[in-house]
Amino acid sequence: MRARDLLADFSTIQLDSPVIDAARMLAEQGLPGLIVVDDDGSPFTILPGTQVLRLAVPGYCQDDPALARVVDEAHADTFLNALDGRTVREALPRQQHELPVTDPDATVLELAALMARTRSPLVAILGDGRRLIGAVTLRALLDRVLAG
Structure with missing residues (x-):
């Protein structure tokens, strides 16, 4: 079985798009992450949903989970408001890793090894001329392999 057998169309987002739009896409489409493309439409990086959360969750709550518990429920439910006015570029890790x-x-x-090595829940698939033709998700890979 090859990547082309598991290939699916996949949503992309641009570097300077609002990160709240990325959060909405992740939620509405049930995606594990998004392919971030540059101005030419070429894959720049993968943005896992957890990285969007990392930008929204206050640093003090990440550093000390006990502090997250003391925030009242009304304020806790609005933590995504911290994403307003911020871009996808700001949600990306400072140090870029293997794409x-x-x-x-x-x-x-090969797909599984790449996902494991890059800790990415999806792999962008490039066709002729390094054009994005789709992606393979961890779920699709595991579903197919486990079905045997």
Whole structure:
């Protein structure tokens, strides 16, 4: 089985898009992450949903989870408001890691190794001319492999 057999159309977002739009896309489409593209439409990085949360959750709550418990429920329910006016670029980790991209001929083991190595829940698949043709998600990979 190859990447082309697991390939699905996948939502992308631009670097300077509002990060709240990324959060909405993740929620509405049930995605594990988004492919962030540059101005040319080429994959720039993968934005996992957890990284969007990292930008929204106050640092003091990340550093000391006990502090998150003392925030009253009304304020806790509005933590995503911290994303207002911020861009996808701001949600990205400061240090860029290996970009999880491959071609349609990659095997499922190659895809799994790439996901594991990059800690990414999806891999962007590039066709001729390094054009984005879709993605393979962790769920699609596991569903297919476990079905045997």
